[in-house]
Amino acid sequence: MTTDPTADTMTIPAVPPPPPPGADVPRLDPATSIDRSGAPGSLAELEAREITAWFGDHKVLDRVSLTMPAGGITALIGPSGCGKSTFLRILNRMHELVPSAQLAGEVLLDGEDIYDPGKRLIDARRAIGMVFQKPNPFPAMSIRENVLAGLKLTGTRMPRGDKDDLVESCLVKGGLWNEVKDRLDAPGGGLSGGQQQRLCIARSLAIRPRVLLMDEPCSALDPTSTRVIEETMLELAREVTIVIVTHNMQQAARVSDQCAFFLASQGQPGVIVEHGNTEAMFQSPQDSRTYDYVNGRFG
Numbered sequence: 540m541t542t543d544p545t546a547d548t549m550t551i552p553a554v555p556p557p558p559p560p561g562a563d564v565p566r567l568d569p570a571t572s573i574d575r576s577g578a579p580g581s582l583a584e585l586e587a588r589e590i591t592a593w594f595g596d597h598k599v600l601d602r603v604s605l606t607m608p609a610g611g612i613t614a615l616i617g618p619s620g621c622g623k624s625t626f627l628r629i630l631n632r633m634h635e636l637v638p639s640a641q642l643a644g645e646v647l648l649d650g651e652d653i654y655d656p657g658k659r660l661i662d663a664r665r666a667i668g669m670v671f672q673k674p675n676p677f678p679a680m681s682i683r684e685n686v687l688a689g690l691k692l693t694g695t696r697m698p699r700g701d702k703d704d705l706v707e708s709c710l711v712k713g714g715l716w717n718e719v720k721d722r723l724d725a726p727g728g729g730l731s732g733g734q735q736q737r738l739c740i741a742r743s744l745a746i747r748p749r750v751l752l753m754d755e756p757c758s759a760l761d762p763t764s765t766r767v768i769e770e771t772m773l774e775l776a777r778e779v780t781i782v783i784v785t786h787n788m789q790q791a792a793r794v795s796d797q798c799a800f801f802l803a804s805q806g807q808p809g810v811i812v813e814h815g816n817t818e819a820m821f822q823s824p825q826d827s828r829t830y831d832y833v834n835g836r837f838g
């Protein structure tokens with residue numbers, strides 16, 4: 540999509556309407572139009588092409604291109620304010636929720652531009668899930684209801700037995716099942732911070748995303764919870780492509796296959812200075828600014 544930053548902004552409903560009957564994603568069970576397994580869909584590649592982004596007349600990203608391989612974990616690293624979160628939000632069309640936000644470029648999910656006028660916003664959000672910095676379960680809803688919340692929002696109906704299977708499989712994949720299986724009706728708000736974040740991951744998985752975006756998912760958590768989430772991510776990467784924003788270089792090194800280093804020079808929009816295999820980026824970066832950043836000399 541190419542959008543003139545001076546043009547009127549798009550109006551996007553905060554909660555998209557449910558899809559019309561029969562228009563569901565093709566991976567659903569054809570007999571019932573529901574997903575019985577809770578397993579994420581087939582692995583998908585995500586490719587950003589020449590992404591430029593503005594807030595009003597402030598350009599914050601300039602022609603950023605990046606391929607995020609299917610089944611890989613891509614870490615977006617860089618100092619504060621260089622546009623990592625903006626880039627991440629562009630990957631599932633959340634950027635356009637900000638009234639002054641504009642963008643140019645394309646985001647291809649397995650070769651198809653999610654910004655194509657023929658594509659529905661709800662399909663992009665279903666296929667490309669998001670986990671935020673601060674765990675945000677619905678505190679008064681039960682653990683079970685939290686996992687199923689996305690189905691409600693997308694208008695997906697399912698028999699009770701299938702819901703139970705889905706809740707279990709998503710909590711297993713989110714690495715939380717063993718801790719909560721005996722109290723699924725307890726409120727989500729009663730869990731610890733790390734458990735709440737894993738509940739949010741389980742909730743994202745229930746609508747069967749092909750890509751999971753994670754914006755500093757461990758920054759509010761203690762080291763033990765962080766390690767549990769990292770293990771969960773490594774397990775999930777077998778089934779879903781993951782893109783994570785992190786300020787924690789050890790975390791980027793531990794979990795990611797590839798890294799992209801973002802930087803915004805004084806008064807300039809953010810760009811990708813260097814990207815590639817994580818080990819190579821940490822051991823032998825090509826750009827001296829990458830070397831300085833990954834070695835903690837700035838940022």
Ligand SMILES: Nc1ncnc2c1ncn2[C@@H]1O[C@H](COP(=O)(O)OP(=O)(O)OP(=O)(O)O)[C@@H](O)[C@H]1O
Pocket residue numbers: 594599617618619620621622623624625626637
């Ligand atoms: N909603 C918004 N309205 C206006 N400007 C914004 C908005 N969100 C971000 N920006 C600006 O866009 C630029 C990039 O911000 P962004 O949050 O994407 O950077 P970041 O690299 O993720 O930073 P951090 O690591 O601190 O989260 C910054 O100059 C920021 O002030």
